[in-house]
Amino acid sequence: MAGLRRDRDELRAETLTDRAPAVERQHALGKRTARERLDLLLDPGSFMEIGMFRRRSEGPDEPAGPRTDGVVTGSGTVDGRTVFVYSQDFTLSGGSLGAAHAAKIHKVMDLALANGAPLIGLNDSGGARIQEGVLALDGYGGIFRRQVRASGVIPQISVVLGPCAGGAAYSPALADVTFMVRGTAQMYLTGPDVVEAVSGRRVTHAELGGAEVHGARSGVATFVHDDEEGCLDDVRYLLSLLPSNYLEPPPAAAARSAAADVRPRLAELVPVEPNRPYDMRTVIAEIADDGEFMEFHEDWAGNVICALARIDGEVVGLVGNQPMVLAGVLDAAASQKAARFVRFCDAFGVPLVTLVDVPGFLPGVDQEHAGVIRHGAKLLHAYCEATVPRIQVILRKAYGGAYIVMDSRSIGADLSLAWPTNEIAVMGAEAAVNVVHRRELAAAADPGALRGVLMTRYAERLTHPYFAAEHGLVDDVIDPADTRAALARGLAALRGKREIAEPRKHANIPL
Template identity: 80%
Template sequence: MRELRERRRALADRVAAGAGPAVARQRALGKRTARERLGLLLDEGSFIELDALRRARGEDGARPHTDGVVTGSGTIDGRRVFVYAQDFTVIGGSLGEAHAAKIQKLMDLALANGAPLIGLNDSGGARIQEGVMALDGYGGIFRRNVRASGVIPQISVILGPCAGGAAYSPALTDFTFMVRDTAQMYLTGPDVIEAVSGERVTHAELGGADVHGRRTGVASFVHDDEESCLDEVRYLVSMLPGNYLEPAPAGPPRGATADERPALAEIVPVEPNRPYDMRLVIGELVDDADVIEVHERWAANVICCLARIDGRVVGIVANQPMVLAGVLDAAAAQKAARFVRFCDSFGIPLVTLVDVPGFLPGTDQEHAGVIRHGAKLLYAYCEATVPRVQVIVRKAYGGAYIVMDSRSIGADLSLAWPTNEIAVMGAEAAVNLVHRRALAAADDPAALRAKLVADYTERLMHPYYAAERGLVDDVIDPADTRAAVARGLAMLADKQEGVQARKHGNGPL
């Protein structure tokens, strides 16, 4: 027995240590090993490894233990998570039959236990030597991603290459993290593109972290190094419930229901066309600026973030007047729609801060399908059953007002500042359109226009017009916004809304 124990311990040590030259190459690339990454992500000493001795079938060729992926479970701040970390030092982290089976087993365990699933991706792709079995392995992972969607949070972390079919699993998960300089995601690599089209492009230009963080929206978060990236994953998990049946982790009440924030009136200009940073407004509404922003660099004209108000986790969707005057466009609508659906899936209340002049006009937007993408946001809000609070900060024009969680599509509570203007369009544009003949025939068009604009504003755009018709529940002092939102969320905390019986809707994907 002593000899058996020694052999077992020696084998475990060899598996954990990995191949020295391969580990050295990994570190030379500025990357950590799979086990080092797990050490950064999980609470110290909490990791329970599964299938450490798993090997590929057959007798020929290299059959290293783990088959290029470390799988198991641990805790983050004491809360259970399931995690796999692909190991580029073992067969390039390539996915074969045994590799896929380990991930699939872990996914099944995460779903059965109702705990978040985290994947650390660093792989050369499908193991060509195993042919169709590698492709079958990917298919099984994708099917489980879809089964787990909306049931448990799924987080992908890209710490190296993630190419070909492998890229679809992160695309199916809720959040994707990427690290600059080392992470790449694409379906077809630079060599294939050059062979087919003659176009030359680098890995970073094709699918680097900044490309997916700014242009494609594939990356939810982008970080400069693995340490800050994995620390942010831990922070995100602290905001999320373990599954759709659990509430998100709450902090202690912060007395928000009686908290006045006079700085809010100073942050937001009264003039409807003057820009300001909506992040400053959010910072005044939430507990201790406790915010994690999703897709910060993509579609920056809308802000989506998780935060806490009076200890409760909420999802905030807000127009950003600092970027494109806060208009909605195709990308912003897609970004906000997916965030709304995520929050609704996991029972996270929604707070929508509105200051929107409309949808971005232009042939580029129309041809990019802004109608279809705008309908995604409309569909997401209409379908959401979580508590929903809307705050109209300044202006809300046209169809953009409707899709930003208006009462007409199901907001539970709508609050407005005294500066709010809710209308089909701005007064100037409305007068120019409705009275164009009278203006053209007038001796003094400027004077007539000024008179008509003043009349239109007084009749249809004053702060109480919508409140008088029940479309706004209250016109509040800006300083009372944090307190009013906190009281509204407390009032709606036990909201129960049934879902219409059907297989599923057919949203505008």
């Protein structure tokens, strides 16, 4: 037994020993090793490795592959809560995925789903192992199938810390949240060489699929960071806002007496004039506990803001129009962004607060041809389908179909609150008058004076702050200073909400 133990310890030490030249190359690229990343992500001493000795073995006449097969898998804790994780090892065969590599990932995915615990994938791989042919492709298929099975059941977080090419890119795309690191992370289906061969255009890895591209243009990356330490620290923070699975409530913090918290600064932050811009982030900071919130897709579709925060210790999802970007209109990209966030929150029991200041959908040929109708329908579908507590707050304008889509009472908001500055109408007074009274204006001796009279009459009759409340479409007109308190009381009242979904296989969201 003493000899067996010694052999076992030597083999384990050999497996755990990093290959110095490969590690040096990894560090020179600004990247950490697979195990160093796990040390940053998990609570100290909590990692339990699974499949350390797994390796590729084709037959008696072929040399066996290295142990771990280029991926470190297992479980650990983050702030004391169990998570399952895999971390690809680029220092070993470029982190390429073969049958044994995939089998290890399949194992932790199955365990994560069976135990109702979050799954975190640290991606740093050259892609499918060409030498294994279809076996590698089959391995990817097994990962994707498991991701879809786990979708909406457990949080799935993908962290891209190096290359993630070819079919491998679909794993981050299927995850709930994707993190990328500037300068080192790249994600694309076909690399620069293939792009040049097909199109004749030369591009770098970063230009084709770097973190900036996916953070600001494609919307594939949810969060983009400057370094691995900050990235993995934010993964830990995100986990503190999410439940372990869909059957558990989001983790609550200590109550903050928010129900009596008056914030007079809110009335100062938002101009009364409907066309003057302001930063919706400042409003969210006043509403959230300690002014803290975690914004999703910060650099993509900036005309809508999606963020997780706490109000009175409870986690909420915030969706708000951003008047600083395109006047806060909804367009195709913003609709996609908000729809995915709404469905994400609904899947994991996170209540939704929608802050409305929207002049409508962005008009134009490009938007119509880009399918803004279909993308807007995604957001409409997401809200209509959501069963979590939902509160709408109308700060200023809410015009046309965009008012409906931004969680109006008509599509199922539980509570609708409005500031005294609210204007809810099919369109603004000037546009409405130009349409309805076109002939009178054309025949008038002084069209400007008549337009002013007609606009005042239209506003007094249809867009005054209490019109929607008088017709039951707004539950209360509140002082802006009371917004945080009203939300805290409303969320507390709705905490016991239960809604049974329609019996069907699944809805057919307009993807």
